[in-house]
Every structure is written in C-alpha cells, then in structure tokens.
Amino acid sequence: MLWAKVKKMDFLLIGAVGILSIFGLLMVYSASFPIGQMYYDSGNYFFVKQLQWLLIGIAFFTLAALINPALYARWSPALVMLSLILLIAVLIPNIGVERNFSQRWIAIGGFLFQPSEVVKISMVIYFASIYAKKQSYINHFVHGVLPPVIILLLVFLFILSQPDLGAAGIILAACGIIVTCSGVKKRHIFLLGSVAAVGTVYFALSSAYRLNRLTSFRQPFEEFSENGYQLANSLLAINSGGLMGNGIGNSTQKLGYLPEAHTDFIMAITIEELGAAGLLIVLACYMIILFRGIFIAKQLSNSFYQLLAIGITFLIMIQAVINLGAISGMLPITGVTLPFVSYGGSSIIIMMVCAGILVNLSAKRES
Template sequence: MKTYLKNYSRNFDYPLFFTYLLLCLFGLVMIYSASMVWAVNKLGYSADYFYKKQIINLCIGAVAFAVGAFIPYKIYKENKVLLVMLSFMFISLLSVYFFGFSPGNSGAKSWINLGFANIQPSEFVKIIVILYFSAVFTKKYEKGKIDNINESIIPPIFVLFAAAFMVFLEPDLGGLMIIFFIAISVIAASGIKFKTFGKILGVLGVCMAIALIGIFFIRDSFFTEKRMGRINAFFNPFEDEQFFGYQIVNGYLAIGAGGIKGLGIGQSVQKMGYLPEPQTDFILAIIAEELGTFGVAIVLGGLGFIVIRALLIALRTKDPMARMIAAGIASMIGFQTFINVGGLTGIIPLTGVPLPFISYGGTSIILLSLAMGILINVSMFVKRERNKV
C-alpha cells in the first residue's frame, strides 16, 4: 500500500486534476450568480439554495473522484464487477419506467425521487457503457478475437441497445445520442480493424433505420406538441419567441448583451426571471452575459484541455483498456459539451443536456467526478508505463 501511494503521488496528473477542480469551483460561483433570483422569486427559496445544494453535490463528487482515482482501473475488467455494474444500470433504468417523474414538467420522465435526493439513471449509463465496453473489448483483444463480430460485437451491442431503448422510452434523446457516441468512440479505440469497424457502423445504421421506421408508425404519439415546438424553434425561434422559442431567444439576448467584456459578475439581466432555470443547461448564456467572451473561453478552454489530455493519454498507452477508457471519457465530455453549446447557440435543437462541471445537477457532477477520477488513475498508469521505457 505504501509503495502504491508513493507511485501514485509521483505519477499523479496534477494539470488534469487542477483543471477539473477549477471548472467545478467556477461552476459553483456561476450557479450562485445565475440561480439567486430564480430561487427567490420563482421558487420561494433562499438566494443561496442551489449554491448550497451544489456544494453538497461537489462533496459527494469528491468522494466519487477519490474512489475512481485510487482504485486501479483494471478492476472493472473482473466479471463480478461487470455483473454488478450492468445489474445496477438495468435496475435503475427499469425503476425510471415505474417510478420516474419529470421535474418542472420537462417532458422527460427520467428522474427517480429517493426522498432525500433525485437521481437520473441515464447519467449512470454513460460511465457504465465506457467501462463495460472497454472491459469486454479488452478481453477479446487479449484473446485475439477482437475482429470476430459474432464473439466480440453481438453481446455488447445487445447490452447497448437494451439500455438505449430504455433511455429512449423516458425519453432522454440528448443522453441517448451521448451514449451511442461513447460506444462508437470506445469501439474505434479498441484496436479493431477498419473493415470490421465499418461493419459495426453498418449494423448500427440498420438498427437505427429500423428504429426510425418504428417511430414513423407511432409518429402521432412520438412527435408531441412540445417536441414539434422544439424542432420548429430550432429552425426559427423568433416565430414563437413567447413560447417554444422563449428560452433560445433569451439565451441569444444574454450572449449578445455580454459582448467581449461582459456586464460584470452578478449583473445579468436575463437571470431576473427572463431565462428559465438559468443554473442548468443554459448557464453558459449567463456566463457569456456576465463575463463575456473571456468567461466563455475559460469554460470551453478548460473542457477542451480535459478532452485533449484524455485523447493524448489514449494515444500514449499500449494498454487497450486504458486507451478505451480514456477515449470514452474524452468522447463523453466532448460530445456533451457540443450538445449543450450547440443547443444554446442554435446549431442543434435543445435537448436539456447540462454543461459538464458547470451546470447545476447532482447526478451529473458526481458521475463526471467519478469519470475524472478513473481518468486520473489511467493517466497515472500511462505515466508509470512510459517512465519504465
């Protein structure tokens, strides 16, 4: 144990850790700034309600980070651990179907109320898919069966589609896109041949085509007024700026008002009741309004640094599992950031995906902290591996 801790401290990835820490602290400050008016005027809470709740979330996240950072990542390859993870994932997803609710009438029945806290099981799916796919493909890689589609692809693809179908039923379409992107990224980093990878993409494409055909037959129940409103608002939010386009338009106003320098910390106008729940997935709009381009650059620069560093870790290691875990975490954070910023700026339709490390949310920050801990553990292994050469 003493030797392990000594090696750990020597190879600890301090730049990665401090970037994660600074983003969390920056997010905490902006959650307080963005949520104070909403908490008092709309919900009747104290001005620091969401701030205090996020502190608790970060404390739990710190424990999750420590667990991920200090437990060797190869333990996730053990069959018993994989069985526990998959069991937990499907039980929690199934619980959403029976006990889930939609906070704030968001339309997505994707949360479970535990009494003392609300959890979002689709967030667990992201990290479990990374670890499960990395473990399964590592075992196939070691046995020389990585390119045998029947043996290496069918079981994990079945697990992926089973979990994705349950997330789709909620429906959490933003989470669904992230889960598929993660799975494809991990497979791409597995060492699989390009020809085999192309076949996998073909299989996924066929399955998605079948799903789209199924949606066509239930289009009247699937394309609800709210979903169609979001789609129409994506194309032209100003046509319905008092209803479905309301959030997007006010997000634009916040970004435009901030300009280069911003109005100053705490000086946002849009958080005064114009932008609904500004501490969640639209928090970057408040950052842009109060801190301008500089504030946005801090956030996107920090997130970009984590993604690039994770990809470099994946490229530098010879261990297939380390490579896949690092690539999976990079894709999760990178693609989630793209969906959030894309929805805010009108590049893609809104999906309600939080901005990593910045937006208010317990399940999100706890699972992201766990992912960062695991990435730190992988980074330590890669650094020690290179030092031995």
C-alpha cells in the same frame, strides 16, 4: 506506493477539472440567486446544494482516482445489471418522478437522482472492458461485435422511453467511439452507424412534439411563445454579453426570462455576465481535458485502459459539445447539462467519477 501513484497523476488534467468545477459553482450562485430568493427565500439555496454535491463528488473523485483501475473491468457486468434495474425502476409509477413531461428521476430521501447519469459511465466501462477482451476475434461480427451492441440497444430504448434523447445519444456516441477505436472492421462500423442513425431519426420523427423540439432551434424567434422560447432568450443573453460581459451578477435573462438558467443554460448566463472571456476559460479547460485524455490513452499499453480513457474523454466532450451547441442554436435543445459547470447532483457526482477514473489511468502511463 500510494504517493508514487499520486506523483504520476496528470495534474494539468486535475487543474482543468478543478477550474471548471469552481467556476461552475460560482456561476450556479450567480445564475440561481433570483430563483432561489423567489421560491426558497434564500438566494444561496442552489449554491449550498451544489456545494454539498461537489464535496460528495470530490470524495468520489478521490476514490475513483486511487483504487486499482482493473477493478472497473471486474465490476462492469454488475454495473450493467444495476443500470438496467435503475432504468426499469424510473419507469415504475410512484418510484420514477415526472418533470417537464419526462420521467427521468428517482426520488431517494428528498434527493432527485437521475439513473441515466450512472448508465453513462457504466456503459463506457462495460464497452471498454468487453471489447478489450474480444481483441483476438474482434473482426468476427456475430461473436466479436454484436453481443455488447444488443445490450446497448436495450439501454438506448429504455432511456428513449423516458424520453431522454440527449442522454441516449451521448451514451450511443461514446460507446460508438469505443467500438471504432477497438479495431472493429470499417464495414461493421458503417453498418452499426447506419442502423443507429436510422433508428434515431425514426424516433425523432415518430412524435410531433419531439420533432417540434428538435426543429425549433432553426428559427427560435418565430416560435418565441412556444418551442423557441428557451433558445431565443439564450441567444439574447449571449448577444448582450459581448467581449467582456455585463459584469458578474448583472444578467437580465436570469430574472425569470430564461428557464433552467442555472442548469442547461448556465453558459448563456455566463456569457451574458462574463462575455467571450468567460466562454474562452471554459473552452480552454475542455480542450485540456480532450488533449490530455487522448495523450493519456496513447501512453497506455493495456487495451482496457486505453479504451476506457478514450471512452471517458469523449463522454465528457460529447456532452459539452451538445450543451454548448444547444445554447447557441447550433444543435437542438435536449436537456443536456454542461459537465462540471451546470447545477445538478447526479451530473456533478458522475462527472467527478469520470474525471477520477481518467486521472487514475494517467498514473498508469508507461512514459
């Protein structure tokens, strides 16, 4: 029976995730070599850690792909409770860890863990589960639509307090897509969308620091010594890459010029070294994930499975769009990593769980 399930899985989707993960591992090695050599006396330092996390991620991917997907709905209340506990814990002194003026991490045995990554998948599972159950009264705003939104608002405010506008926005957008696809009335969607937009704009404008971070992407070279520094160096890297790049390992910007070269801005280094060809490989893999995810959702008859497939697909894609938009100057920089590619244990493990769930659902297709 297990083999029958494996045979029905979407191997094109698995291939796209595998290519992105291996590609990311190689680019982490290239982008992090100088900083690893400088601070840890080993150019392999970040590569080895990313490899370890990827192997853990593969184990979680396998588990997520094989268990009964109905269990996700059963676990959703516990996942939400866990998410709230983690979000509270990260704000407690001596438990939460502050870096770059943000308190987004919890230290566990020398490993920095980012709770918002767990919250992303937990909220997608919860929203898919709860709106699937509410199908018989989905048109009733107070009873059918509003209760899960209150939980989302609480989670959103906790993440904003870290502050992490990028993660908060991704969760809000992914859950919003689930609500939209669940059959909620258009006027209810418009009402919720308007409130979310006003709240996000208010938060962005309520602090001069946040406003500067969100607007510096428009003219990064005029603010090169301050808020525009990262983006300006990212654009220099991208511009020098051309069609085929300068060759793997031959990035100049990773030599201390571009901060977070192996994390948020790994794609800028990729384009500098591999050019537009490297970008096209990554974009092709994301397009496969997008179209296969939508295709899988359409072939599922179970409401929960459909909404979960849509939610996970767009969770991955929204994060990819925000990251690529940020490194190219089309969107503000919010510290969002590139799924499956950027360095980071929490990110790669949770993204592999997302991919595993989507692959699991692909085996539930009726045709």
